[in-house]
Amino acid sequence: MDIQRNDLKLRKRRRRIVGGALALAALGGLALLVARLEPAAPRVDRGTVWTDTVKRGEMLREVRGPGTLVPKAIRWIAAETDGRVERIVVKPGAVVEPDTVILELSNPVLDDQLAAAESELVSAQASYVARETELESQVLDQRARLAGFEAEHEGARLQAEAERELSERGIISAIQYRRSQLSADSLGVRVDMERERLDNSRRNIAKQLEAERARIDQLARTRDLRQRQADALQVRAGIAGVLQQVPVQEGQQVIAGGNLARVARPDELMAELRIAETQAKDIVLGQPVRVDTRNGIVAGQVLRIDPAVQNGTVQVDVELTGALPAGARPDLSVDGTIEIERLPDVLHVGRPAFGQPGGQTTLFRLNGDGSALRVPVRLGRASVNLVEVEQGLAEGDVVILSDTSAWDQHDRIRID
DSSP: OOOOOOHHHHHHHHHHHHHHHHHHHHHHHHHHHHHHHHOOOEEEEGSSSEEEEEEEEEEEEEEEEEEEEESSSEEEEEOOSSSEEEEEEEEETTTEEOOOEEEEEEOHHHHHHHHHHHHHHHHEEEHHHHHHHHHHHHHHHHHHHHHHHHHHHHHHHHHHHHHHHHHHHTOOHHHHHHHHHHHHHHHHHHHHHHHHHHHHHHHHHHHHHHHHHHHHHHHHHHHHHHHHHHHEEEOOOOOOOEEEOOOTTTTTTTTTTOOOEEOOOSSSSSEEEETTTTTOOOOOOOGGEEEOSSSSSEEEEEEOOOOBBTEEEEEEEEEOOSSSOTOTTTTOOOEHHHHHHEEEEEEEEOOOOOOOOEEEEEEEEEOOTTTEEEEEEEEEEEEEEEEEEESSTTTTTTTEOOOOGGTTOEEEEEEO
């Protein structure tokens, strides 16, 4: 008969309990080990990143901006009077000389004003001649009167002298001599008065003629103004160059002061660059500039810096000191590079995609084992393509400069 053994069942149960406890302990240790492991570093294809090596040496600080070539000598031709555009003689793009007629205007009112001004001037000139003749005749009459009094005075004086001798001899009475002397003295006073009257008359005549001449000069200036306005109906270039714009049409009515045409000298150009306001703070007059016309590099220097900011940029005018290449013309798009300064011995690297000059950023530094570690870097002064390294990197370090925002959650990556 079978005998039931309870000890075997107890042993089997104990082995299951011990095995389960060991399995649980192993799983707990494995979980702890996995928890302590760092996440796997992402893998990055080397061809998708841009790297550069930190160097020490001279660093050229530059700023760059787009711009256009513009003429140095530009002449806007404005209408001197109201008028109607009768004919456009020359089209934009034509080479013109100073006396080249560009437009023909008409103004009937101005023609009438010119005729009236000429008539008034001729009338005033004739009136002046008549007035001058009349006044000269008055002077002649006064001179004749003066001459008569002078003759009478001289006769009375001679008679008084003769009677003085006769009076002294007792031939005539002293009273008669005294009367003759008083008559001569009276005529002398009359002669002096006539002379003074003649002088005053001459001064008065000079003033009257001066006023007449001033009126004639005024009328002549009015006539000249009307003549210039009439001549200006034939709109001329004024300078030698190229006609750039004619912003009016035939039959259009224009007003005085309105722009009719623009003429420029194509052989005298300058560059107008637009520099970002954050980069324009170190630009000063006289700094050297390289202007790329897409057909050659032209040397220049900073001529003027606009004090105002427009649309986030500052306009910098550049005087071109080098010879212009073939094909250079007004409104041609160019790129300009302004040399700010040369730093003789600094640690520098290419400008990263993110990170401002004088600020703190992080870059991935490549290690020899094919990995890259994120390190904090302090940047200094910057140029177009280079930036100074103040802290965080050493000469010879290779860093990633391209956008690494996809790995912001990782401090280490693998470079394959």
